[in-house]
Amino acid sequence: MDNDLLKSDKSGYQTKIDNIFIGGDAKRNAATAIIAISDGRRTAEEIIEKAKLNLDIPREINDKKVSKRDLIIKKAKRVAAPEIHETNPNDRQNFKLVSKTLDQETIVEEASRCLYCDELCNICTTVCPNFANYSYDIDPVRYELQKIEFDGKGSYKLEDDFVFEVKQTHQILNIANFCNECGNCNTFCPTNSAPYKEKPKVHITIDSFDNAPVGFYLEK
Ligand code: SF4
Ligand code: SF4
Known part of the structure; x- marks a missing residue:
């Protein structure tokens, strides 16, 4: 059989053969079990709609509203x-x-046991033996940055550069003075980040800041 017949639209699950549906790895190549389960549910919905069955099925609710x-x-x-x-x-x-x-x-x-770790992770703040990772909140921001180009002959030109965007409210910073770079937060981070290297390093003393290759120091 021609494999092309088993392809579906991107948005749907029915293949080019009437009443044959496809989902999971067969539709999208190797993915996760969660995506396969989701495909199964959406395929069932598509079949029910196609068959014009009037079933009272609860729809997806994505209304977490958890503080x-x-x-x-x-x-x-x-x-x-x-x-x-x-x-x-x-x-x-x-x-x-x-x-x-x-x-x-x-x-x-x-x-209801779900911890909503897609909303707030903060694991690195709890596994650090030195309390060096700190969680804080910001308002999401988007800046369209510009740069000034100097042509070497005395003229300057203003050009669009890149967009700096912070989409998430919950953020992490690393307090450089407390961190001994043991790597524990890297081991436990579910997204394989190394917060002690990748998050903003904040120094709380000027000596620490002066002796570090990177970081931030705030003073009044
Ligand atoms: S690397 Fe630094 S921030 Fe991470 S667990 Fe170790 S001491 Fe804490
Ligand atoms: S850096 Fe890793 S452990 Fe820390 S909050 Fe982000 S995802 Fe979680």
């Missing part, structure tokens, strides 16, 4: 997962479901 304070409190608490009922190990040489399907209440309970 920073709530996020920090959430991270400070360990909430155990709901107990999952599984079939007896001696009763598995068959096609029975190993894990029982969760009821709606349990699903909500499980989902």
